[in-house]
Amino acid sequence: MIDTHVHLYDQAFDPDRDQVVQRAKEAGVSRCILPAISMSSFKAQADCLERYPEFCYKAMGLHPTSVDGNYRKELDFAYENIQNAVAIGEVGLDAYWSDEYMKQQVIVFEEQILWARDLDLPLIIHSRSSFPELLNSLKKCRFPGMRGVLHAWSGSVEVFREANRYGYFLMGIGGVITFHNARLADVVKNTDLSSLVLETDAPWLSPVPFRGKRNESSYLSYIAEKISLIKGLSLDSIVDQTTQNALSLFFNTK
Numbered sequence: 001m002i003d004t005h006v007h008l009y010d011q012a013f014d015p016d017r018d019q020v021v022q023r024a025k026e027a028g029v030s031r032c033i034l035p036a037i038s039m040s041s042f043k044a045q046a047d048c049l050e051r052y053p054e055f056c057y058k059a060m061g062l063h064p065t066s067v068d069g070n071y072r073k074e075l076d077f078a079y080e081n082i083q084n085a086v087a088i089g090e091v092g093l094d095a096y097w098s099d100e101y102m103k104q105q106v107i108v109f110e111e112q113i114l115w116a117r118d119l120d121l122p123l124i125i126h127s128r129s130s131f132p133e134l135l136n137s138l139k140k141c142r143f144p145g146m147r148g149v150l151h152a153w154s155g156s157v158e159v160f161r162e163a164n165r166y167g168y169f170l171m172g173i174g175g176v177i178t179f180h181n182a183r184l185a186d187v188v189k190n191t192d193l194s195s196l197v198l199e200t201d202a203p204w205l206s207p208v209p210f211r212g213k214r215n216e217s218s219y220l221s222y223i224a225e226k227i228s229l230i231k232g233l234s235l236d237s238i239v240d241q242t243t244q245n246a247l248s249l250f251f252n253t254k
């Protein structure tokens with residue numbers, strides 16, 4: 001399995017990061033993608049990438065909740081440190097916590113879509129309470145080869161399909177699918193397995209039975225199991241297909 005979204009560099013893992021990585025490997029996780037947030041977490045991310053080569057892979061970008069009136073310095077920093085990234089992320093729009101800087105969030109998101117175009121990289125997109133704005137930016141900035149993951153997807157099948165009119169996007173499914181969430185279960189049921197990838201978003205959003213506790217990549221199997229129940233397909237087929245999906249998006253491997 002590939003954990004397509006984990007903040008392994010978060011200080012929540014400082015006491016036992018080596019063991020967390022060990023448990024993930026034992027649980028069948030072969031690779032992890034570590035999305036960036038902002039300058040303040042860059043060093044921890046870089047240290048983590050260096051400590052676990054061939055296991056941790058880098059995404060670089062400026063997270064929408066870290067965008068304020070002074071985004072330029074943050075954005076330039078992210079671009080200067082983009083070497084060896086397998087994706088641009090995490091980037092996007094978030095009006096859930098605050099829409100105070102939505103105008104700036106849009107500018108920052110659209111500039112980073114252009115990085116994806118220029119560097120021919122996939123995007124890891126965070127979109128919360130901002131679906132009209134998301135579709136608007138994708139439509140406006142679309143280019144041939146635009147691709148990525150709509151991470152921690154909380155929208156409808158219709159919005160997901162519309163995003164796919166502008167580019168090639170997979171749906172990131174995490175621990176939320178194990179909560180009593182009929183709506184997301186329905187979205188997963190109605191989305192082809194070829195469009196799904198697994199993610200934990202650890203240390204946040206632990207799946208049941210660990211809900212409320214620290215999340216980690218070894219719990220990815222609980223997410224795969226829930227998808228297998230919802231879709232009525234074997235666990236093996238869920239693991240195989242989502243791994244293939246992640247490999248071809250991030251590592252150009254079929």
Ligand SMILES: [Zn+2]
Pocket residue numbers: 005007035090201
């Ligand atoms: Zn994240």
